[in-house]
Amino acid sequence: MSSVTETPGTGLPMSRINPKAIVRWTILFIGGVLMVTPLLYMFSTSLKTPGQIYDLRLIPSAPTLANYMExxxxxxxxxxxxxxxxxxxxxxxxxxxxxxxxxxxxxxxxxxxxxxxxxxxxxxxxxxxxxxxxxxxxxxxxxxxxxxxxxxxxxxxxxxxxxxxxxxxxxxxxxxxxxxxxxxxxxxxxxxxxxxxxxxxxxxxxxxxxxxxxxxxxxxxxxxxxxxxxxxxxxxxxxxxxxxxxxxxxxxxxxxxxxxxxxxxxxxxxxxxxxxxxxxxxxxx
Amino acid sequence: MATISLKNLTKTYGKVEVIHGIDLEIADGEFVVFVGPSGCGKSTTLRMVAGLEEVSGGEIRIGDRVVNELDPKQRNIAMVFQNYAIYPHMTVRENIAIGLYTQKLDKAEKARRVENAAEILGLTKFIDRRPAALSGGQRQRVAMGRAMVRDPAAFLFDEPLSNLDAQLRAQMRIEIKALHQRLGSTIAYVTHDQVEAMTMADRIVVMKDGHILQQGRPMEIYSNPVDVFTARFIGTPSMNVISSGQAGGEFGGDGGTPVLLGVRPQDLHVGPDAGEGHALSLSGPVTAVEPLGPETLVHFQLGDDTVIGTAPATEIPEVGSTVTAHAGRAHLHRFDAKTEKALERR
CATH class of the missing domain: 1.10.3720.10 (MetI-like)
Known part of the structure; x- marks a missing residue:
C-alpha cells in the first residue's frame, strides 16, 4: 500500500489556467514544430529506401541503415x-x-x-x-x-x-x-x-x-x-x-x-x- | 618597506592641470591617508605613484629610486582597488598567488606564502572557492592577500572600503589597521570618508582641487584646521561656521573686521547657561533632533543657517521649541571671512 493519499480533483482548477499562457505556449509549440519538422524529415528520409522517399510518412514503414553504410x-x-x-x-x-x-x-x-x-x-x-x-x-x-x-x-x-x-x-x-x-x-x-x-x-x-x-x-x-x-x-x-x-x-x-x-x-x-x-x-x- | 617621496608633482589632462605641484614625504612604515571630496586629485595622485597614470611634471621616488618612467610592475608596489578587482575565474588561492607572478620562487615557497597570507586574513576556509562564493568583505580580503603576499615596498589602497556596508566597513578598518601594525608596511590610502581617515591614519593629507590643504596627525587636523574647508570636512557632524555678526559677541578681527566663527557640534552644548561665562551663546527654534543614544544632536535655526548642537541623551528638546546653546572660548575657531584661512593656530 502506498502511503500517499490520492485526493480527488488535484488537477489544475480551471480558474488557474492563464489564457495568456495558452496563447504563448501555442505559438511556441507551432514555432517548435516548424523548426523541428525539416530535421525530422531529414532523419526519416535517411532511413528510407529509394523507393520509399516520396512516401511522406514520418516513420518509415521499413527503416534501414543501408544508406548510412553506403x-x-x-x-x-x-x-x-x-x-x-x-x-x-x-x-x-x-x-x-x-x-x-x-x-x-x-x-x-x-x-x-x-x-x-x-x-x-x-x-x-x-x-x-x-x-x-x-x-x-x-x-x-x-x-x-x-x-x-x-x-x-x-x-x-x-x-x-x-x-x-x-x-x-x-x-x-x-x-x-x-x-x-x-x-x-x-x-x-x-x-x-x-x-x-x-x-x-x-x-x-x-x-x-x-x-x-x-x-x-x-x-x-x-x-x-x-x-x-x-x-x-x-x-x-x-x-x-x-x-x-x-x-x-x-x-x-x-x-x-x-x-x-x-x-x-x-x-x-x-x-x-x-x-x-x-x-x-x-x-x- | 620604503619611503615614498613626491616632489612638485603635477598632472595635466590636455591643457587642464588637475594636480598642482604636490610635495609630500611618506616615511618608512607610515600609514598616510589622502582624504578629500570627489575630484580633488587624491586618486590621481595614488595612480601616479602606482604607475597607472603618467606623471606630467615633478618627481616620484619610492625608496631611493626615481620611478617616474618605470612600469607599475617595476615599482614593487601593491594596490588594492575600490571594487577589489579579484579575478572571477580563479580560486582564492590562485588570486592570491597572482601577487607572486613575477617572483622567481619555487612552488613550495609560493604555496607557503599564499597559505600564510590566507591564514592572516582568515581566508583558509575559503581558499579553494571562487570569488562568486564569497561575501564582499571576504573578496576585499582576497584583494589584500594578493597585495600582501608579495612583500611590496608600499601598499596603495584606492577607496577599498567604499563598497562595503557600514558594519563591515568598521570591521575592515580595524583589520587594515591591525595588519599595518603587524606588517609595519608603508601605506598610502585614499578615501573620501573622513571617519576612515581619522581612525586609521598616522598622518592625514587633506586635498582639494589638486592642492594639499593640510597634513598632520588626525587629532592635530581635527583640533587645528587651517581653513574652513578642512574644518568642515574633518569631524562628523561638520563644524558649524557662522559669521561673527550672527554670533553677537566680540569676535571680530583686528580693527573689528568681520570673521567666520567655527564651533564643533560636540562643543556647542544645548541647555541652560550654568553661569560658566561662555564666550558664545546662540538661540533659535529647533528644526530637527537626532537622538544618537549617548547624546542628541539638535539642529536649530540661526538666521538663514542651521546650526547643530549637542544635548544630553535625557533632555531631548521638542521640534519648534526655542533652545539656547553655549560654547567656551577654547572651543572657538576663527577664520578670515575673505580667505577662509584660520586666524590663529593653537
Whole structure:
C-alpha cells in the first residue's frame, strides 16, 4: 500500500489556467514544430529506401541503415567530412584568436587613429560576399592558392563581425582587472590571454558557434575555389550526390544527417559557457 | 618597506592641470591617508605613484629610486582597488598567488606564502572557492592577500572600503589597521570618508582641487584646521561656521573686521547657561533632533543657517521649541571671512 493519499480533483482548477499562457505556449509549440519538422524529415528520409522517399510518412514503414553504410563506404564522404572539419576548426580558432586580439586592442588601448581603424573594419561588413568573390579568386590565382586548404580558409581567418563582437564585450571588462594585473607584473599579452580572455568566455563561445557553423555549412566560396574532389567540403560533396548519380535524396539526407552531428555537439558543448554575469563575480558584492 | 617621496608633482589632462605641484614625504612604515571630496586629485595622485597614470611634471621616488618612467610592475608596489578587482575565474588561492607572478620562487615557497597570507586574513576556509562564493568583505580580503603576499615596498589602497556596508566597513578598518601594525608596511590610502581617515591614519593629507590643504596627525587636523574647508570636512557632524555678526559677541578681527566663527557640534552644548561665562551663546527654534543614544544632536535655526548642537541623551528638546546653546572660548575657531584661512593656530 502506498502511503500517499490520492485526493480527488488535484488537477489544475480551471480558474488557474492563464489564457495568456495558452496563447504563448501555442505559438511556441507551432514555432517548435516548424523548426523541428525539416530535421525530422531529414532523419526519416535517411532511413528510407529509394523507393520509399516520396512516401511522406514520418516513420518509415521499413527503416534501414543501408544508406548510412553506403555513404560511409563511399570513399570520398569521410574525406569531405575531414576537409570540413579542418576548415571549420582552423578558421574558428583563428577567429577566436585574432578577432579577440584586435577587439581587445580597440577596446582597451588609446592610440591615434583608433576610431578610424574601427570604422574601417566595420565598413567592410557592408560589402556583400558576392562582390568580394572575384577579388578573392584573382588573389588566390596569383598566389597559387586555388584548390588548396589555405585558399578555402583565408577569406574567413578574421572577420569584421567577430572583431566588432569581441570589442563590444571587452569594453565591458572593467579596467581595474587589467590595472591590477599590470601591477602584479604581467605583460600586456599575458593580461589579454590570462585575465581578459577568460572574462569574455560567453562572447568567445558565441563567436565559436557562429564561425564554426558558418564555415561548416559554407557553400559558395569553397565551390568556387576547389576543383579536385579530394578538397571538397561536405556541402560541396553532398551536391555531387545530385549531379553524378541523379538526385538521390536518401543519400543527400543521410550525408546531411551525418553532417549535422558535429554542429549539434559544438552547440551542446559551448552553450553552457554562454552564461551571463560570470564577470561580475570578481567585482563589488 | 620604503619611503615614498613626491616632489612638485603635477598632472595635466590636455591643457587642464588637475594636480598642482604636490610635495609630500611618506616615511618608512607610515600609514598616510589622502582624504578629500570627489575630484580633488587624491586618486590621481595614488595612480601616479602606482604607475597607472603618467606623471606630467615633478618627481616620484619610492625608496631611493626615481620611478617616474618605470612600469607599475617595476615599482614593487601593491594596490588594492575600490571594487577589489579579484579575478572571477580563479580560486582564492590562485588570486592570491597572482601577487607572486613575477617572483622567481619555487612552488613550495609560493604555496607557503599564499597559505600564510590566507591564514592572516582568515581566508583558509575559503581558499579553494571562487570569488562568486564569497561575501564582499571576504573578496576585499582576497584583494589584500594578493597585495600582501608579495612583500611590496608600499601598499596603495584606492577607496577599498567604499563598497562595503557600514558594519563591515568598521570591521575592515580595524583589520587594515591591525595588519599595518603587524606588517609595519608603508601605506598610502585614499578615501573620501573622513571617519576612515581619522581612525586609521598616522598622518592625514587633506586635498582639494589638486592642492594639499593640510597634513598632520588626525587629532592635530581635527583640533587645528587651517581653513574652513578642512574644518568642515574633518569631524562628523561638520563644524558649524557662522559669521561673527550672527554670533553677537566680540569676535571680530583686528580693527573689528568681520570673521567666520567655527564651533564643533560636540562643543556647542544645548541647555541652560550654568553661569560658566561662555564666550558664545546662540538661540533659535529647533528644526530637527537626532537622538544618537549617548547624546542628541539638535539642529536649530540661526538666521538663514542651521546650526547643530549637542544635548544630553535625557533632555531631548521638542521640534519648534526655542533652545539656547553655549560654547567656551577654547572651543572657538576663527577664520578670515575673505580667505577662509584660520586666524590663529593653537
Amino acid at each position: 555513404v560511409l563506404r563511399e570513399g570520398d564522404f569521410m574525406r569531405w567530412f575531414i576537409n570540413s572539419s579542418i576548415v571549420a576548426v582552423v578558421v574558428t580558432a583563428s577567429n577566436l584568436f585574432f578577432d579577440s586580439l584586435v577587439g581587445y586592442t580597440l577596446a582597451k588601448f588609446k592610440f591615434r587613429g583608433r576610431r578610424f581603424v574601427f570604422i574601417a573594419i566595420l565598413s567592410t561588413l557592408m560589402i556583400p560576399t558576392e562582390m568580394l568573390v572575384i577579388p578573392w579568386y584573382l588573389m588566390s590565382a596569383q598566389f597559387g592558392w586555388l584548390d588548396t586548404y589555405w585558399g578555402i580558409m583565408f577569406p574567413g581567418m578574421t572577420t569584421a563581425f567577430g572583431t566588432f563582437l569581441m570589442k563590444q564585450f571587452f569594453e565591458t571588462v572593467p579596467d581595474d582587472f587589467l590595472e591590477a594585473a599590470r601591477i602584479d607584473g604581467m605583460n600586456e599579452f599575458t593580461i589579454w590571454w590570462k585575465i581578459a580572455m577568460p572574462l569574455v568566455t560567453p562572447a568567445l563561445s558565441a563567436l565559436a558557434i557562429f564561425t564554426f557553423l558558418g564555415n561548416w555549412t559554407a557553400f559558395f566560396w569553397p565551390l568556387i575555389v576547389t576543383t579536385s574532389k579530394e578538397l571538397y567540403t561536405l556541402p560541396i560533396g553532398l551536391t555531387s550526390f545530385a549531379v553524378e548519380q541523379a538526385i538521390r535524396w536518401e543519400m543527400i539526407m543521410t550525408g546531411a544527417a551525418l553532417a549535422t552531428i558535429p554542429t549539434l555537439v559544438i552547440f551542446l558543448v559551448l552553450q553552457r559557457f554562454i552564461v551571463r554575469g560570470v564577470m561580475l563575480a570578481g567585482l563589488k558584492g
